[in-house]
Amino acid sequence: MSSLLTQEVPISWYLLLSAVLFSLGVAGFLIKRNLITVFMSIELMLNAVNLSFVTFAHQWHAVKGQIFVFFVMVVAAAEAAVGLAIIIAVFRARATLAVDRIDLMKL
């Protein structure tokens, strides 16, 4: 019980959590068939990378690591706005959100 109350968690646990979240994001990107859910998986991957940035910033007391997360958030917000606009445009043109049916650029 006393070990439960210690104030320390290994850094590698945070990194492992980040790796697992990233892998789940990749898996979602591969297996989901809905355009919006695929986009959500990308957001999940960005979040996983942010977690490892914050973890390393904590370990080395590096301010730039947290600032990098800030920039990633800004870029993610811009990406979400543009990406969802593209999804709306695609839906308007093809009337579907299934990634298998959006195959105009397929050879």
Add this chain to the structure above:
Amino acid sequence: MHLILFVVFAGFCLAGAINLLLQSHPINSALSLIVVMTSLAVLYLLLGAEFLAAAQVIVYAGAIMVLFIFVVMLLNAGREEHTLGSRTARSVGFPAVVAILAVIATVILKAQGLGVATLGEGLTNAQGSTNIEVLSRVLFRELLLPFEVTSILILIAILGAVALASRGDGPHGNRERTGGE
């Protein structure tokens, strides 16, 4: 305390991420993604990144996910259908993902010199300097130009989003709309 909080919220994170994969309706996936992002904000707090925890809740769990849910409801997205493509992606994708995870986990577990995360330890050990102070000092002095460039990026993104999502009454708009049907 740190360990308990870490285990609880890491569990929430993983449960939310797995639920995102398992749900077939986009709105359920979006709600589980909100769970993931909010739990990540708590983990940021544990790591001493107060500003990022607040920004995570406001920007990610707030703004971005509202945008997602808005689009899901606007387009009336229904259940996803399983096709041949999804079955092959599932059979090829899962081993590949497990392989990626194994490689990353091996690297992390073999890495030397990874310390422990201590609760209440900030970016600097100096007394009286908060997380936001330290961040803003670097952000507005050293990295002022990149910070201003991101504002231009956001402006361009807004203009692009408006241009893409607008009806498109220009010369291409009608052709594209009828071409899809």
